[in-house]
Structures are given as C-alpha cells and as structure tokens.
Amino acid sequence: MGDRAPTRPGRARAGRLLLLLPLALMALIATTDIIAPADIHLGPLLVVAPAITASFAGPRATAAIGALSVVTLVSIGATRGVLTTENLEVQIASLVLIGAFIVVFAALQERRDLELERARTVSEATQRVLLRPLPTRAGPLRLASEYYAATVGARIGGDLYAAARTQHGTRLVIGDVRGKGLETLGDAALLLGAFHAAAHRQSPLPELAASLEDSVSWGLAEVAASDEAVGADIGERFVTAVIVDILDDRPLLQLISCGHPPPLLLHEGRAAFLEMVQQCPPLGLGLGPGPAVADYPVTDFRFERGDVLLLYTDGLIEARDGDGRFYPLQERVEALAAMATVNGDGSGGGNGNGGGSGGPGPLSPAELMRLLTEDLQQHLGGPVQDDTAMIAVIRSDDEPNAARRG
Numbered sequence: 001m002g003d004r005a006p007t008r009p010g011r012a013r014a015g016r017l018l019l020l021l022p023l024a025l026m027a028l029i030a031t032t033d034i035i036a037p038a039d040i041h042l043g044p045l046l047v048v049a050p051a052i053t054a055s056f057a058g059p060r061a062t063a064a065i066g067a068l069s070v071v072t073l074v075s076i077g078a079t080r081g082v083l084t085t086e087n088l089e090v091q092i093a094s095l096v097l098i099g100a101f102i103v104v105f106a107a108l109q110e111r112r113d114l115e116l117e118r119a120r121t122v123s124e125a126t127q128r129v130l131l132r133p134l135p136t137r138a139g140p141l142r143l144a145s146e147y148y149a150a151t152v153g154a155r156i157g158g159d160l161y162a163a164a165r166t167q168h169g170t171r172l173v174i175g176d177v178r179g180k181g182l183e184t185l186g187d188a189a190l191l192l193g194a195f196h197a198a199a200h201r202q203s204p205l206p207e208l209a210a211s212l213e214d215s216v217s218w219g220l221a222e223v224a225a226s227d228e229a230v231g232a233d234i235g236e237r238f239v240t241a242v243i244v245d246i247l248d249d250r251p252l253l254q255l256i257s258c259g260h261p262p263p264l265l266l267h268e269g270r271a272a273f274l275e276m277v278q279q280c281p282p283l284g285l286g287l288g289p290g291p292a293v294a295d296y297p298v299t300d301f302r303f304e305r306g307d308v309l310l311l312y313t314d315g316l317i318e319a320r321d322g323d324g325r326f327y328p329l330q331e332r333v334e335a336l337a338a339m340a341t342v343n344g345d346g347s348g349g350g351n352g353n354g355g356g357s358g359g360p361g362p363l364s365p366a367e368l369m370r371l372l373t374e375d376l377q378q379h380l381g382g383p384v385q386d387d388t389a390m391i392a393v394i395r396s397d398d399e400p401n402a403a404r405r406g
Helices: 008-018 020-035 043-054 059-080 086-130 182-198 205-225 329-343 365-380
Strands: 141-148 159-165 169-177 239-247 252-258 264-267 270-273 299-302 308-312 388-395
Touching (some): 008 020, 020 059, 043 086, 141 365, 169 388, 182 205, 182 239, 264 329, 270 329, 308 365, 365 388
Antiparallel strands (some): 169 239
C-alpha cells in the first residue's frame, strides 16, 4: 500500500531545489554574524549546512556544501578581523572534522540506498516472474487483483494467485503459504509452477487439485531432504488454496477449497461466503503418492451476469484495527457496493454503460479493489501485518467468446 516512489529524474530535480536551503542558511548565518556584536559568534552554526545536505543529497554535494561552509567561516573571520585568532582557528578545524564525518555518513547512506534499489529491482523482477499479471479480460469475465507484502520494501511474499484459460472457461487459483515474508517465496513458486504446467490441460478440477497436491508434496519433500533443510519438519510446511473453474457458457462456477478461507460472492448487493460441501486438507500435507481424485469434491455455485466473486487470503480477514477487531469483510463489501452504486462508480453493467438502463451498474473489479484497499487502510491505521492477496471477478457476458484460447 502506498504511493509509488518518485523517479530518479524527479528526485534529482528535487535535490537541486533543496540545495538552495543550505546555501540560504549559510548566507543568513554569515550576514547575522558579521553585523552582530563582537562577543557573539554564530560561525559554528554553519555545520548545519552540510548536515542538512546529507539528508537529501549524496557525498559529493555534501562535501561541496561542507567546503563552502568552511570558506564562509573564513570569510566571516576575515571580515571581522579575527582570522588569526585561536578561537576562529579552533572553529575552522572543528567544522572541517565534523564536515568530513558528515561526508562519510552521506557516502555510507548512498551505498545503502543503492543496495536497497538493487533489492527492489530484484523483488520486482521476482514478482513479474512468479506473479504474472492477471488479464483484465478472460472470455465473459473481467478481473482485477491486488497484492500487498508484509515485508517492508518487498513486493511479494507467501501469497499467490494465477489464472489460465481452458476450452470451457477460466481457471483461477489463490493460495497462502504457511508463514510470511520472503522465506515463503520458494513454496509459492512451487505451487505456481505446478498450476501453470497443469491448468491448461482440459482435465476436470479434481484432477487438477490432485496434480497440485502431488507436485507440492514432492517439492516440499525435496526441499526438506536437501542439505540446507536437514531435520526440517515437512508437516509444518503447506499451502492453503482455492481452485476455481468459471464456465463461459453457463452461469456456474466450481470450487475446491484446500484449507483456505471461503470466497465471497456479491449478488444483487448482498454478499455471502461460499461454503464448501467439504474442505480438503491444505496442499503439501502429503496425502500419499498419487492422491485420489475422490479426495477433492467439487462444489457448484451460481455465478450470474453482474455477480462479483472475491478471492482473498487470510491477511484480509485477519487484519486488526487498533482495538484488535478483525476486518468485517462481508459487511464492508456490501457497504462499498451500495456506496459505489449510489455514487455511480460501478462498472455500468456488463457492457460498461449501465447495462443499457442508463443507471449505475454493479461494482467493477477494479473499483472493488480500490475501495477495499482504501477501506482496509482506514481499518488498520497502518501497514499490513501479513501478506494479502485479492482477486475480484465479474461476469459481464458482453463478449462471451472474447479472448478464448485453445
């Protein structure tokens, strides 16, 4: 959550403008010192100039301002006729030493900033590889997603999502690796790789779930057996997930839940959690070699034109406010949908223009993501404490065969 950092050219322009501040301070201190009584010495205050510069500029600019502050102090001494006094000599030596220390600090800070920039670049590249952007359109569906990592400075963590098109519809997965932060990336990559490899096959949903369980269990066992993980408890590592098939030609979605929080369906302004007939164990707990397809029963739900499906990870519903209260997802989604409809901020129905009625339409996926993000920020009053992923899907039916592959 939060605004994007300014670009490098923007930071450079801002830095050049900020350099006017220490220059103005040096001019003010020098002028005041010169016109002040003889027993008042303001020259030592010139150390403020390089100190301020180090807060927004690099070591070169800091050294230049530091050198200029020494020259300014010498000029003050010459103007007041005290250039050769012991007091001014001590002041000059002190300013040189403190200025040198500030320059070293600025150099260390610049090195740290470069390391953070490299880490951010690696994080963004990792996110692009692991979490491929979801399409905004998939057949009759429109989609939007959001991801927030709990690790400060990171763009990805242990939550995951993915989508794939099949001959009959759109296949989605959202999951949550046990744990949080960057140490969960390997397990997230394991499930995403297995999903991308198997989702395009035209196999039924239970076969896909069994394939994911087999791949994740095998991968986690390989990790636990490696030299770096000797003695690791494989039972402590697993992935909760919801796997969804949304059919193109029928108002139907099919779900399998593997220990994951239930999706939320918004239908005609009312939100309800989709409770499965049977919850399956989380992926990776090891149901044995070649897990049986019968272990993954499918639950069908109606998914009609204008309905909005929200898939999410537990970071959303377990977000606590200052009083320790959980985020009331069902209540807030209904309120946000009603507010968007009253304000005319919805998608305008399936065809984007009010569904032909001229009035406000149902809440669009992108708008739901935006409103949920703002509402969650207000609820938390600070940054997220757990990785959080969300996918919103609406059936629009304006182009039922658009973007179909295979």
